[in-house]
Amino acid sequence: MRTNKKTTCNCNPFDFLTEEIIFTILDYLNDDPFAKKSFSLTCKAFYSIESHHRKTLKPLRAELLLRTLHRYPHIEHLDLTVCPRIEDRMLNVVSLACKDALCSINLSRSRFFTNIGLSSLVSSCFNLVEIDLSNGVELNDLAAAAIAEAKNLEKLWLARCKLITDLGIGCVAVGCRKLRLICLKWCLKISDLGVQLLALKCKEIRSLDLSYLQVIHVFYLSLGITDEGIAAVTFGCPDLEVINIAYNDKVTDASLISLSRCSRLRVLEIRGCPHVSSKGLSAIAVGCRQLMVLDIKKCFNINDTAMLSLAQFSQNLKQINLSYCSVTDVGLLALASVNRLQNITVLHLGGLTPNGLAAALLACRGITKVKLHASFKPLIPKSLLGYIEAHGCVFHWRDKAFQVEMDTKGWKLHFGKSAEAP
Template sequence: MSPTQSRLDDEGIIALKHASRLLQTLDVSRCRSISYKGVMELASEDFLLKQIIMSYCHLVADPMIQSFGKLKNLQTLHLDGCDMSLIDLGQIGKCCRDLEELSLSKCKGVRDAGLSAGVIGCPKLKSIDLTCCSGVTDKVLLSLGSSCTGLLKLKMESCCNFTEHGLKELCSSCELLEELDLTDSSLNDAGLLAISNCRYLKVLRLGVCEDIHDTGLSYIALNCLDLRELDMYRSVNISDEAIGVICSHCIKLRSLNISYCTKITDAALFSIAKLLDLRVLELRGCIKVSLGGLCSVAKKCQNLEELDIKKCESMEEYAPLILAQCCKSLRQVNLSYCSATDEGIVALAKGRCMQRMRLVHVRNVSVKGFSRLLLAGESLKKVKLLVQWKDSLPWQLIERVQARGCRLQWVEKI
């Protein structure tokens, strides 16, 4: 059950109790009219509940978590955005020992000791989301490493109180990790060395990690050969050298984000062109890349589906035309704050797969060019344009485009 409104109350929960004992998923996210006593009504051995999702709910209490011990099939518990200041998270380990997925993203008051006790009691845990749980330290990582050796997914975005020592203990035990998110954290090169022990890693997110360098990325490149997604958004100390090593070894990469890595030049793009299975490439704000490097990617990465070159200031205006000629699988492109030609953007819009185009502050394109684009893009689902074009484009054209299912998003930006 997934509510579309937050009107469900305790009486509704009781009605569910009498209606179906085969219920397996309960989603009461943002249902502020439900109390923890209401949720407790479903905590019975007679129920087959496997998933409880109560993100951003008003009340979480120890008795409710204790009652979950009656749910013998419970595997997933989401408490995102709830206030844990008065909660003993150790109760999760005592009462939900078969838990496989726990999400505490953006929870207030998560304490290191309680969380450590909680995960120690959940040896079957495969996924845990601790996004913005700023109190997480090495103690939690040590607990995960000692008890949850089958862990596959760990999210710790905006957690800055752990060290490379905690990561070393975690990664030496949880060798099966497939997804790790350390965006905006205190990660350094020694931490990357620890992570390189996880040879089955498929997804690694390292955005806004200003203390990682080429040396640290080389550890990942040489050991995590199964990587499919790598995000280094705004990790500003990464250079062409790191990209070269990554692309030479992690040839299964399908998604790469190096937006605002301002040291990156065309040399990195020549390396990226080796990734023949690349689907998503984000170069936003890479001010040193130009048409030469992009041409190499366009000609060799034939499976490319999404490309972001917003604010690539050195990119020449013929880039869209080259993309249209070479990247027949493109379905999403961001050309905002770049130069283009009428011919180039129209050719891109005609692409058989093209669905989304972002064209805010595209230089050198005329009203006629935008009109032709909207007419030509029969497969387009969404186009983002500056609001001032709304009065310049024929209203009949706008109505026609919207009638065929294309959403025009008008934005006002300086």
């Protein structure tokens, strides 16, 4: 009698899959790091596949950086925000390990590196397009000059790099012609000159943060941003889409009239600019028809006139902060006619009444989020609030005290002075 012997196959089904297909499978595990870990521990082949697939890395300990980068040789996005001590030698390790694969690095919570480490990084990682150096309070113009060697850089964050001056920004402007985003928030030694150099050399800028650059006088120098700097931006970067000039006390309506030439502007933040008024904002409404996000908190001279202009010309507006403005029931009702308006913050409006607020809320058909002062809650009928919530709106009630000016103590701390100093 003839018997059939069963032959067992020890082939791994994954052997028949291309690396591209396996990478696609691993892409579905991005939200579950433990699943990827389990995959890599299955066998040596999976271990190798997973190490080549990983593109993003956020190491927990700086001392293990060399070993980790050796394990993952194709990292494109390196996040070092949980490694507070990153020295120049560690940046040298990164440059040697990642080379041209690295596209972005986040050093916003790291310190102790200098221009030497940055120079090593950008010279080897010449495909870098994003660098975040926020909170680099010890970085100076030499560091900015090192960054200028990153010729392909598109996004640069320098928030609170308070030792960098116009000279350093000039180096960046000359070297990084492809910049599309730059953040100079709290860079207190930057003046109109630095902004003018950026506008002259970096024509591709789409997003610019110049907030908290109030004019200060140091010896014979006058530092800070004025209408001249903003005018240079509008002429040099006509395709600007996002700009933040909050808390600049020398910015006036002239700046807003200049910005109205940027027809692609989508986001405008001018909170804490006491010298802008409805005249400037009306010019923005007419010239910037694509405006979607507007923050005019503590712009005390903006009133109903500007709201009427926004209602007529800014039909793409989705989010607005009106806190502390001089807007009344009339202005808020006019604004309610903007069909795409979804998010509105209304705190400390002296001319606003419960009846006016209720009417405006009923008129805002697409509203999804409203931030109001808690004092209004008992003054609006519960049935009305329930009706609006049933249509998808979420109310956030705030019980904040009225604040007129920004904390001067905060300015002293950011400028590197003791809060108790005279």
